[in-house]
Amino acid sequence: MTKRKLNLNYQNKLIRIREFARMKKDIIIAGVGGQGIVSIAAVIGYASVEAGLFLKQSEVHGMSQRGGEVYSHFRLSDKEIASDLIPQGKADLIISIEPMEALRYLPMLNSEGWVITNTTPFINIPNYPDIEKVLAEIKKYPNNITIDADKIAKNLKSPKSANIVLLGAASQFLALDYEKLENAIKLLFGRKGEDVVNANLNALKAGREFASKIN
Amino acid sequence: MKKLLLLGDEAIAQGAIDSGISGIYAYPGTPSTEIMEYVQHSKAGREGQVHCKWSANEKTAMETALGMSYAGKRALVCMKHVGLNVAADPFMCSAITGANGGLIIASADDPSMHSSQNEQDSRFYGKFAMVPILEPSDQQEAYDMMHYGYDLSEKYHVPVLLRITTRLAHSRSAVIVKEPKAQNSINTPQDSIQYVLLPSNARKRYKTLLGIQSALEKESENSGFNKYIEGKDKSLGIIVSGIAYNYLLENYDGGEIPFPFIKISHYPLPKNMFERLCDECNEIMVIEEGYPLIEESLSGLLGRGVKVRGRFDGSIPRDGELNPNIVAQALGLENKAINPISDYVVSRPPSLCNGCPHADTFMAINEAMSVYSKGRVLSDIGCYTLGALPPYQSINSCVDMGASITMAKGAADAGLLPSISVIGDSTFTHSGITGLLDAVNDKSPITVFILDNYTTAMTGGQFSPANGRIEDICKGVGVEEEHIRIIEPLKKNHSENVRIMKEEIAYQGVSVIIPRRECVVTLTQKSKEKKKAK
Numbered sequence: 001m002t003k004r005k006l007n008l009n010y011q012n013k014l015i016r017i018r019e020f021a022r023m024k025k026d027i028i029i030a031g032v033g034g035q036g037i038v039s040i041a042a043v044i045g046y047a048s049v050e051a052g053l054f055l056k057q058s059e060v061h062g063m064s065q066r067g068g069e070v071y072s073h074f075r076l077s078d079k080e081i082a083s084d085l086i087p088q089g090k091a092d093l094i095i096s097i098e099p100m101e102a103l104r105y106l107p108m109l110n111s112e113g114w115v116i117t118n119t120t121p122f123i124n125i126p127n128y129p130d131i132e133k134v135l136a137e138i139k140k141y142p143n144n145i146t147i148d149a150d151k152i153a154k155n156l157k158s159p160k161s162a163n164i165v166l167l168g169a170a171s172q173f174l175a176l177d178y179e180k181l182e183n184a185i186k187l188l189f190g191r192k193g194e195d196v197v198n199a200n201l202n203a204l205k206a207g208r209e210f211a212s213k214i215n
Numbered sequence: 216m217k218k219l220l221l222l223g224d225e226a227i228a229q230g231a232i233d234s235g236i237s238g239i240y241a242y243p244g245t246p247s248t249e250i251m252e253y254v255q256h257s258k259a260g261r262e263g264q265v266h267c268k269w270s271a272n273e274k275t276a277m278e279t280a281l282g283m284s285y286a287g288k289r290a291l292v293c294m295k296h297v298g299l300n301v302a303a304d305p306f307m308c309s310a311i312t313g314a315n316g317g318l319i320i321a322s323a324d325d326p327s328m329h330s331s332q333n334e335q336d337s338r339f340y341g342k343f344a345m346v347p348i349l350e351p352s353d354q355q356e357a358y359d360m361m362h363y364g365y366d367l368s369e370k371y372h373v374p375v376l377l378r379i380t381t382r383l384a385h386s387r388s389a390v391i392v393k394e395p396k397a398q399n400s401i402n403t404p405q406d407s408i409q410y411v412l413l414p415s416n417a418r419k420r421y422k423t424l425l426g427i428q429s430a431l432e433k434e435s436e437n438s439g440f441n442k443y444i445e446g447k448d449k450s451l452g453i454i455v456s457g458i459a460y461n462y463l464l465e466n467y468d469g470g471e472i473p474f475p476f477i478k479i480s481h482y483p484l485p486k487n488m489f490e491r492l493c494d495e496c497n498e499i500m501v502i503e504e505g506y507p508l509i510e511e512s513l514s515g516l517l518g519r520g521v522k523v524r525g526r527f528d529g530s531i532p533r534d535g536e537l538n539p540n541i542v543a544q545a546l547g548l549e550n551k552a553i554n555p556i557s558d559y560v561v562s563r564p565p566s567l568c569n570g571c572p573h574a575d576t577f578m579a580i581n582e583a584m585s586v587y588s589k590g591r592v593l594s595d596i597g598c599y600t601l602g603a604l605p606p607y608q609s610i611n612s613c614v615d616m617g618a619s620i621t622m623a624k625g626a627a628d629a630g631l632l633p634s635i636s637v638i639g640d641s642t643f644t645h646s647g648i649t650g651l652l653d654a655v656n657d658k659s660p661i662t663v664f665i666l667d668n669y670t671t672a673m674t675g676g677q678f679s680p681a682n683g684r685i686e687d688i689c690k691g692v693g694v695e696e697e698h699i700r701i702i703e704p705l706k707k708n709h710s711e712n713v714r715i716m717k718e719e720i721a722y723q724g725v726s727v728i729i730p731r732r733e734c735v736v737t738l739t740q741k742s743k744e745k746k747k748a749k
Contacts, residue, residue: 055388057388127561
């Protein structure tokens with residue numbers, strides 16, 4: 001190998017390392033008002049702050065919180081972030097606590113993006129589509145993880161932690177240390193007592209284990 | 216260096232606390248509510264250093280803040296955009312009286328009407344009143360602008376309008392905070408008639424306001440919040456305001472923008488910067504969140520052969536909030552969704568909560584009114600506005616705070632009998648009492664339903680100003696005691712409630728029915744807190 005070629009290889013490697021190190025995740029968190037979207041966002045938020053990353057997180061307050069469609073745009077990066085909203089076709093991840101809501105944001109996803117969604121529908125409208133068809137539609141998209149987070153949370157005797165089960169299932173895509181997510185849960189739920197903290201830590205773990213099995 | 220993770224609303228609140236405010240006044244309204252809530256939960260708020268109680272409405276809030284400024288202390292008043300309509304009288308006149316202690320009015324606009332009945336742009340009020348307007352592009356600027364705004368207000372003795380929109384109000388980011396300033400001490404105006412707007416004095420005061428305009432413009436040229444950024448490609452010049460700045464940067468991925476552009480965050484508009492852009496470019500694209508205020512102000516350039524693009528020529532949609540995609544499209548940049556939206560997605564409108572007392576009230580109203588033709592229920596602004604949607608479809612109007620009572624009276628005056636009004640407890644004390652007085656004075660044959668759930672529910676369960684005193688207020692206004700009926704909206708009481716409603720609807724005078732049951736959301740919160748306390 002000539003010296004010049006070696007040099008080039010080395011430079012390419014440097015570029016690849018830089019690309020890899022460039023940490024940027026654009027996440028849509030979706031669901032129905034009251035399902036715990038803000039808690040998911042808060043856990044990722046605390047963990048990102050601990051990791052020293054920049055973040056912007058926009059959320060929905062007001063009328064839609066009464067059982068309407070709600071979402072949060074969550075952006076984290078090692079560089080400063082301009083827009084509070086993710087441009088369409090640029091999201092890396094959709095985390096949805098409700099299957100039809102996962103479909104709603106599919107146009108936001110980039111070509112390699114992942115959809116991690118709950119399979120239990122939240123039916124509060126008369127024209128909710130056939131759930132089997134909704135799930136089939138999600139599975140048409142190759143990068144998907146479907147998980148019955150409600151069932152897993154119930155089995156853990158913590159039915160309200162379905163949102164954190166989902167976060168657990170999404171955790172391997174966040175490029176954040178698992179430990180930092182655990183710390184964030186302790187911080188967020190700490191004032192609600194040890195039982196609530198442990199229930200959510202278990203939910204996080206159960207979600208992560210489920211997702212790692214299918215990959 | 217201390218960093219906090221704050222919503223735009225919270226950055227305003229923290230900025231105000233650190234600027235040494237002595238009081239914040241507000242009525243809850245999305246997307247502005249979190250400003251007051253943050254101060255209430257802060258150390259300064261909890262320990263009583265900053266006055267932070269909700270006001271009955273935006274007008275009383277604005278006037279109280281003006282009073283605090285009169286006494287020489289710094290005050291903040293917050294509202295949603297339509298709240299500024301309610302506060303418009305004191306707001307417009309405060310520009311004439313001027314401020315003594317620093318006075319900032321924070322108005323949160325809601326383009327795309329996520330939680331509002333219109334998408335009016337508060338900047339027009341600022342221009343109308345001829346006061347400086349600050350429009351932050353991000354959370355850090357929102358924080359910094361509070362410090363700058365209070366200094367500006369005290370330097371020129373003028374109130375300052377801070378305008379934000381939903382996205383910034385409800386988006387979180389890290390903010391670097393400064394050392395807090397001490398509060399002002401009491402210091403009444405040197406001119407003892409400064410605030411006396413008798414015509415002779417008001418004319419003088421107005422000239423004072425006109426007199427500072429060129430200095431205010433100079434401030435906005437030099438404050439640093441407005442920026443002229445050079446660009447090599449002069450085929451287009453861009454003007455962005457507020458949060459639109461972020462969307463422009465986003466489309467160039469943080470890299471260099473080829474065109475010269477102006478970032479606007481401080482008004483009156485910096486004319487010198489505009490002149491320069493017009494000298495350099497023959498075509499100008501204006502990207503602003505809200506109404507085309509800047510675009511309109513550029514119409515004076517028409518004679519110079521400069522082409523202005525923006526919301527008027529369709530480069531940007533005429534209505535609705537901006538986002539990175541709209542900005543990309545306007546600039547002809549690539550902007551594609553890779554995955555189409557699935558046919559299985561249907562919209563999911565908001566709805567009343569399970570167990571909501573309003574649901575039982577609407578079912579009873581529907582039955583009591585079923586003998587009459589449709590279109591007789593004038594209503595108001597709150598959770599109960601959702602009674603317009605299926606399965607209830609009970610109400611026929613929602614216009615502005617308090618309008619249900621006065622519109623029902625007007626419809627009754629026109630001969631639509633019976634006409635009834637449906638209003639919430641907090642909306643009633645906000646702007647319903649005076650309308651009820653009109654109806655009593657005119658012996659109007661209307662029935663007013665005051666839905667009392669002990670809270671301001673829609674915005675998250677804030678204090679309701681006349682908790683437990685609604686019937687006393689009605690009596691005081693002059694409603695006959697025997698025609699003030701209190702019912703408990705529960706399924707088991709349905710037929711009894713319908714009977715009472717029918718009786719009062721048949722009464723040929725003003726009657727009030729108070730369906731009273733606590734909001735299920737606040738009830739659940741309270742029982743959780745009790746459990747925790749045990």
